[in-house]
Amino acid sequence: MRGYNVFFPQGWDCHGLPTEVRVEKTIGKKKSEIDPEEFLRLAKEFTWKWIKPMKKALKSLGMSIDWTTEYVTMDPDYWRRTQLSFILLYRKGLVYRGEHPVLWCPRCETAIAESEVEYVQVTRSLYYFKFKLKDEGEVTVASTRPELLPSCVALAVNPEDERYKHLVGKTAVVPIYGREIPIIADEEVDPKFGTGIVMICTYGDKTDVEWQVRHNLPVIISINEKGVMNENAGPLKGLTVNEARKRIVKLLQDEGLLVKVEQTQSNVGTCWRCHTPVEIIPREQWFIRTIKFSKKVLEEAKKIKWIPEHAIKKLENWVNSLDWDWVISRERVFGTPFPVYYCKKCGAELVVDPDKVPIDPRKDPPPFDKCPKCGSTEFVGETRVMDTWMDSSITAAVHAGWPDNLDERLFPADLQPNGYDIIRTWDYYLIVRGLMLFGKPQFKIALINGMVRGTDGRMMHKSYGNYVSLLEVIDKYGADAFRIWVAMAAATGSDVRFSWEGIKFASKFLTKVWNAARLIYFYAKEEVEEVTEIVNPIDHWILKELSETINHVTNALEEYDYQGAITKLVDFTWHRFCDHYLEAVKYRLVKGDKAAKYVMKTAFLRTLQMLSVFAPHISEELYHRLYDGEWKSITILPWPQPMKFDKDKAFIGEVTVAVIARTRSLKYEMKIPLNQPVSRLYIKAGKYRSDLEKGVEDIKGTLKIGEIVFVDELEEGIELPDYPEIKVKLEP
Numbered sequence: 001m002r003g004y005n006v007f008f009p010q011g012w013d014c015h016g017l018p019t020e021v022r023v024e025k026t027i028g029k030k031k032s033e034i035d036p037e038e039f040l041r042l043a044k045e046f047t048w049k050w051i052k053p054m055k056k057a058l059k060s061l062g063m064s065i066d067w068t069t070e071y072v073t074m075d076p077d078y079w080r081r082t083q084l085s086f087i088l089l090y091r092k093g094l095v096y097r098g099e100h101p102v103l104w105c106p107r108c109e110t111a112i113a114e115s116e117v118e119y120v121q122v123t124r125s126l127y128y129f130k131f132k133l134k135d136e137g138e139v140t141v142a143s144t145r146p147e148l149l150p151s152c153v154a155l156a157v158n159p160e161d162e163r164y165k166h167l168v169g170k171t172a173v174v175p176i177y178g179r180e181i182p183i184i185a186d187e188e189v190d191p192k193f194g195t196g197i198v199m200i201c202t203y204g205d206k207t208d209v210e211w212q213v214r215h216n217l218p219v220i221i222s223i224n225e226k227g228v229m230n231e232n233a234g235p236l237k238g239l240t241v242n243e244a245r246k247r248i249v250k251l252l253q254d255e256g257l258l259v260k261v262e263q264t265q266s267n268v269g270t271c272w273r274c275h276t277p278v279e280i281i282p283r284e285q286w287f288i289r290t291i292k293f294s295k296k297v298l299e300e301a302k303k304i305k306w307i308p309e310h311a312i313k314k315l316e317n318w319v320n321s322l323d324w325d326w327v328i329s330r331e332r333v334f335g336t337p338f339p340v341y342y343c344k345k346c347g348a349e350l351v352v353d354p355d356k357v358p359i360d361p362r363k364d365p366p367p368f369d370k371c372p373k374c375g376s377t378e379f380v381g382e383t384r385v386m387d388t389w390m391d392s393s394i395t396a397a398v399h400a401g402w403p404d405n406l407d408e409r410l411f412p413a414d415l416q417p418n419g420y421d422i423i424r425t426w427d428y429y430l431i432v433r434g435l436m437l438f439g440k441p442q443f444k445i446a447l448i449n450g451m452v453r454g455t456d457g458r459m460m461h462k463s464y465g466n467y468v469s470l471l472e473v474i475d476k477y478g479a480d481a482f483r484i485w486v487a488m489a490a491a492t493g494s495d496v497r498f499s500w501e502g503i504k505f506a507s508k509f510l511t512k513v514w515n516a517a518r519l520i521y522f523y524a525k526e527e528v529e530e531v532t533e534i535v536n537p538i539d540h541w542i543l544k545e546l547s548e549t550i551n552h553v554t555n556a557l558e559e560y561d562y563q564g565a566i567t568k569l570v571d572f573t574w575h576r577f578c579d580h581y582l583e584a585v586k587y588r589l590v591k592g593d594k595a596a597k598y599v600m601k602t603a604f605l606r607t608l609q610m611l612s613v614f615a616p617h618i619s620e621e622l623y624h625r626l627y628d629g630e631w632k633s634i635t636i637l638p639w640p641q642p643m644k645f646d647k648d649k650a651f652i653g654e655v656t657v658a659v660i661a662r663t664r665s666l667k668y669e670m671k672i673p674l675n676q677p678v679s680r681l682y683i684k685a686g687k688y689r690s691d692l693e694k695g696v697e698d699i700k701g702t703l704k705i706g707e708i709v710f711v712d713e714l715e716e717g718i719e720l721p722d723y724p725e726i727k728v729k730l731e732p
């Protein structure tokens, strides 16, 4: 339409926890209870099952995707690309394996990234209990997680806190466990929380991780990867975290150490997929060195155009909140395998060569003869898989043909469209991995969309009972009505509440367009001659209105303001073109007026062209029925340009149309059928008299009026809403 050759690819991001959790729920077993090969087969089967309706929905919506580009990330050819990206970063020293505390979901039994943790506000009990000092005396400490006492490695106070200065350097004894621990000072301790004395445990939260390193404290892990207390927990061993909390509170009470319990609001990190509270446990994992790129990411993000502009804030806040490198290994099954083997003898990690991928070290023989370090010939494959964002963080490059034949015209991508919920994942990872692999972000413009929520304002969810399937909407009202509604209902980037009323409105509008087309078909089915000499003021008026609409819609679309574009277009089509112009031009069509036919048909084609952006199906259909033109599809016609018109004549047309509109409703109010002739119309026109005198024929013709009489005074006349100076009076 605008002369660009647009590339619109389609891929399906398959891997990851959501599918695995769904498979587990469906078969009623956890992944550890089923053969990995079988589990993988089920996960793939599920994925295909769910791609089907999504693909159907995309096609029904009329999205102009190039389906020859379709791909799935679970395909070994995509593995090849993800694995190659891993190898390249490994060779650059940007990937490393290390033991570090990671966020861990005990239900999914896997490490998860910071972006996969959802914080929820909950009311929890805050327990106050006593620690005895080694010398003499005691202190009271408050904690929401007393079950972590077996992991308590120090008490900390704020160095400025006058109440506790004398305690720093002393030794406390962990209740129940009897272990001696130091009392230290740290500026990050909040004197206002609890008693102002906090216990440092390995690990209650991220601050504990920092404190442990900063103060060189020991690490005592008491929770295992299933969320069960281990041998370090003594009397709590074998209990789940929740059971352990109850038990330890009881033990403290029995010892007379529990002081009081308060309710407190706190933020608990949960697994985004299963909502289980996450734990922090140290595990050997694969990491990507993202943290040292944070500054560069923030710099480059500013060069990207964000629509809406404020979307960049989400990215900035996210990058600034990151504390740890990106953990990319997952103790799961359904993901891209690491192209990594380990030497059985010396434990060396062996990353395969780029020409050996795709490879699945869980079953493929190792592509090495012997270990370069110790010469051993025995290897074991890495069994973990990569975070699914490892796949999705190279999509823009893959679309452009990377790594086989990267087309510079497509890279970086002009447009990266996604929801605001994945700015911190998809957009962030595309930028940071783009910088690492290619020295630049992978896209130039981020177009951020809002979400369609349920009618109750909450996110749509089957369990809330507010879920409406897109295919149901399309079945009932068609894709075009849905598209128009969704464009009209909210500004770009804002959420919208689902509304059947809104969709009905859009459907009504489309009926109006269809009926207009029937009228045009009736009078101007054949190809109409071009008329260069246009005299009728109403023709000039509609050309002016059309030109303004073309300018407005074009500018709005350039700015990604879909709401602004469709609102103007609907208003023009419905109220100006259908309600006023078509009504006013009918009597000339009956007489076979060539200019009327030409202007009407041309204006409608331009309207359909603009409408095809929002309602491609009806526009395409009407284009072929009415215009039978040289173009294969309306969606490839050159975009409409503003039309030529005479300003003065257009103004005369506007006033004339205003008189016609008011008089027509007057006929209706007086219960005179519209096609019934009336004898006389009196008009008090004031300064518009000379204009309206030029519109007399149109007023008479349209409303079947015998005679029009201009008068200077009209006592009982009816005012025109837009021109109060003009009054009309009808004589039947």
Ligand SMILES: [Zn+2]
Binding pocket: 105, 106, 107, 108, 109, 271, 272, 273, 274, 275, 276
């Ligand atoms: Zn989970």
Ligand SMILES: [Zn+2]
Binding pocket: 343, 344, 345, 346, 347, 348, 371, 372, 373, 374, 375, 376
């Ligand atoms: Zn070795």
